[in-house]
Amino acid sequence: MKEQFYAYIQNLQDTITSKLEEVDGKARFREDIWERAEGGGGRTRVIENGEVFEKGGVNISAVHGELPELLRKQFGVAHGNFFACGLSLVIHPKSPFVPTVHANWRYFEMYNGDGEIVTQWFGGGQDLTPYYLFDEDAVHFHSVCKKACDAHNNEFYTKFKKTCDEYFWNSHRDEARGVGGLFFDYLKETEEFSIQNRFDFVAEVGNSFLNSYVPIVEKRKKITYTQEHKDWQEVRRGRYVEFNLVHDRGTLFGLKTNGRIESILMSLPPVVQWKYDYHPSEGSEEERLTKILKEPKDWV
């Protein structure tokens, strides 16, 4: 399974970066191959200063070796070896009318002393963070997520949509990071689902990504915007930073286990503002967004 999934995300990285370059029309992804001292490495691809994308990364990695201390504690084991691979992407568009998107699909294996798999699972999901909300964009994004889920199990969408709203919650602000999407973790083999079924599901979700996001970009990328719109985007990006550095388990795990810092922090937006106690004016589009983020909505 690890070979199968790693081959899958290598291909998916190619597909996604090619398409995003085509959409951008100007900037190209820069590639960095890196190695992890303790085992494994990754292929980081970052785009900056594009026509459409101000900054973004589409990264894959496959790492292995002894379980880092943090994971040993989390799993309650004294020692163990692991393998983990995944694709992570975050795209910050230039235009405040094009939403930021994040996605991650990953696979994990843990071994006993004889090198046999003792546990294995998939995790991941994708979520959308608009600065100006076109309801139909949220509906489109969620519809694509739902369709991918429904092809495998009727309960997946409702469940993983809810988990996503709970996970991407900026608790210190009492608001969601964005309008959500899917989030799932510890998808293990069960009587109902073989590990191959799990792979098929995650691959279906991964394959649906471009279709969930690119139509939104195409629809909004040409809208004219002012400095005020841009300021609002940069202020909201501050909340994105707060979530990623204060709450996101993946980011904190990477920072505290000697991950490749620049690959992890590619998720941070290019330009960010923090204004003291800033509130958009009553009845504005900006205020409408903040109200919607206070209470996760059913989009489909």
Added chain:
Amino acid sequence: MKEQFYAYIQNLQDTITSKLEEVDGKARFREDIWERAEGGGGRTRVIENGEVFEKGGVNISAVHGELPELLRKQFGVAHGNFFACGLSLVIHPKSPFVPTVHANWRYFEMYNGDGEIVTQWFGGGQDLTPYYLFDEDAVHFHSVCKKACDAHNNEFYTKFKKTCDEYFWNSHRDEARGVGGLFFDYLKETEEFSIQNRFDFVAEVGNSFLNSYVPIVEKRKKITYTQEHKDWQEVRRGRYVEFNLVHDRGTLFGLKTNGRIESILMSLPPVVQWKYDYHPSEGSEEERLTKILKEPKDWV
């Protein structure tokens, strides 16, 4: 002691904000009085878009009530009441040639069931974060810190300077946040030092603050700078955000115990950039700074 210290920081807030307004010459501090549902409150003063100061806050607060769960865990007690007050300031100047400064001086009391003090201590310190380093500024800042320490004990400066270097360490970047200063915590009453001695020391440090910082501001505020200098300042401010949101105990404590978010996050810079894998060119002033931050230096 709590009345004595709270009166002290109220006065100190007035002294510091008046002087900084005078130095800025254009912007004024905006004041927000807030209350904490569980007991106490604060007086937040924030300056924005000044001639010299792009954003800054000089806040005091005095809170009391039942110990928050996080502190009960930390102190290993099942329950207890507390009182805490302090002054916190962070100043982000507009010019990349004027360093950012942070300071905090605080006092804490914990009580038994009869309302008697079971433990009490002072904590705090101040530290300097330059974007372009003039060695003489670091020397000046540390000299003022040392003089305040030496007036009370010959060992304080060496000890609290080292603690400062250790505390303001961006471990995931393997570099210091800035050029340090002082950091001390749990200054309790001992045979050698009465609690009044401790107060006198903290007040000496607090009283020395303007003298440690303002001469640097005055010396550097008129230097002409380019967009490239400003970009570098904004990139380095990213490291400031990373420290405050990932490592700073005070910030995380505030965010996780329902503190007043806008007062806590006034510490975040007004405009910040994250560029992927950015390295200043060899032999540049920017590179010299990053090298110095890798290994804390003795400035006096």
